[in-house]
Amino acid sequence: MIGEALLHHLTTFGTLGPDDAAAVLAIDGEVRSYGRDCDIIRSGDRPTYSVLALDGLLIRYSPRADGGRQVYGMYFPTDAPCLETLHTDIMDHNLTPAVETRVALIPHAVLYETMDRFPRVLSLIWRQTLVQASMFRAWLMRNSSQPAHAAMAHLFCECLRRTQAAGLARGNVCDLPVTQEVLADALGISLVHVNRTLQILRQTGAVSFRSGVLEVHDPAQLAGIADFDPHYLHLHR
Amino acid sequence: MPHYFLDIRNGNGFTADLEGQDQAGLAEAVAAARTGARSLMAADLAEGHLDTSGSIDVCDSEHVLLVTVTFAEVLAAATLNHPPSPPTAR
Numbered sequence: 398m399i400g401e402a403l404l405h406h407l408t409t410f411g412t413l414g415p416d417d418a419a420a421v422l423a424i425d426g427e428v429r430s431y432g433r434d435c436d437i438i439r440s441g442d443r444p445t446y447s448v449l450a451l452d453g454l455l456i457r458y459s460p461r462a463d464g465g466r467q468v469y470g471m472y473f474p475t476d477a478p479c480l481e482t483l484h485t486d487i488m489d490h491n492l493t494p495a496v497e498t499r500v501a502l503i504p505h506a507v508l509y510e511t512m513d514r515f516p517r518v519l520s521l522i523w524r525q526t527l528v529q530a531s532m533f534r535a536w537l538m539r540n541s542s543q544p545a546h547a548a549m550a551h552l553f554c555e556c557l558r559r560t561q562a563a564g565l566a567r568g569n570v571c572d573l574p575v576t577q578e579v580l581a582d583a584l585g586i587s588l589v590h591v592n593r594t595l596q597i598l599r600q601t602g603a604v605s606f607r608s609g610v611l612e613v614h615d616p617a618q619l620a621g622i623a624d625f626d627p628h629y630l631h632l633h634r
Numbered sequence: 635m636p637h638y639f640l641d642i643r644n645g646n647g648f649t650a651d652l653e654g655q656d657q658a659g660l661a662e663a664v665a666a667a668r669t670g671a672r673s674l675m676a677a678d679l680a681e682g683h684l685d686t687s688g689s690i691d692v693c694d695s696e697h698v699l700l701v702t703v704t705f706a707e708v709l710a711a712a713t714l715n716h717p718p719s720p721p722t723a724r
Binding site for chain 1: 640642646649651652653655666667669670671672673674677680681690
């Protein structure tokens with residue numbers, strides 16, 4: 398199950414030969430469940446494993462001085478949000494579930510061995526971490542330059558496109574099990590502003606978000622509002 | 635923690651808070667309303683207009699109105715809290 402999920406994730410970004418794929422399929426780890434906001438890894442930790450989401454939703458964040466937090470990314474089932482810990486000694490942010498989530502903890506030693514023996518797996522893991530950096534740039538650009546309704550539309554476009562690539566979406570509908578508070582923390586706006594912004598987007602008829610379900614009624618219109626170009630996701634499907 | 639709903643009334647009409655939020659108490663909920671009012675006005679200002687006639691209703695978990703925070707009072711408080719200007723050089 399764990400190897401299958403990791404293979405599914407990595408091949409979102411590129412291709413692997415049969416031997417490489419078999420090696421990834423053989424990767425195993427420990428499955429654990431975490432409740433909402435129970436940090437899996439915290440800033441300052443020195444993890445000896447990487448994390449793979451099996452269900453639910455994970456977020457990366459840092460606490461802010463005002464008691465809030467800045468969310469840097471959202472991670473859907475089969476996403477591997479912290480493969481960079483293979484090469485960084487110490488965590489500089491936190492990884493936590495937005496809802497009850499099962500994850501696989503894959504020992505770094507297992508990943509090192511696979512990467513040593515299969516250079517194409519190494520290359521694809523490297524590529525995946527570079528795509529994470531690309532997504533961070535897109536989030537920074539979105540939050541710093543777009544008005545709230547366009548920024549939220551951009552986030553929704555990204556979530557739909559990624560869940561479609563991962564085979565999780567149902568057409569233009571996907572699960573996005575986050576509270577409005579998480580949206581506020583991701584977009585850097587207040588909760589009140591999120592509420593107002595959701596209403597603005599709902600009134601366009603392009604999208605609705607309710608009870609953790611994102612439904613895009615008009616993908617082209619939403620992409621237009623967001624000025625969304627998915628190339629920064631570097632998806633191969 | 636108690637649950638509060640923060641409904642918005644401004645030039646765009648009435649926006650009901652469908653989800654609400656947990657806050658430690660009423661003071662924290664009012665603080666969230668004040669922050670929210672400022673963020674809404676900041677977004678308006680960035681687009682070249684400002685509506686100070688709005689307000690945010692802070693309601694309890696039963697959606698009973700507890701406090702109304704007006705945009706104007708939040709702006710006035712910001713002005714009053716502004717530190718005194720240094721003397722102007724002549």
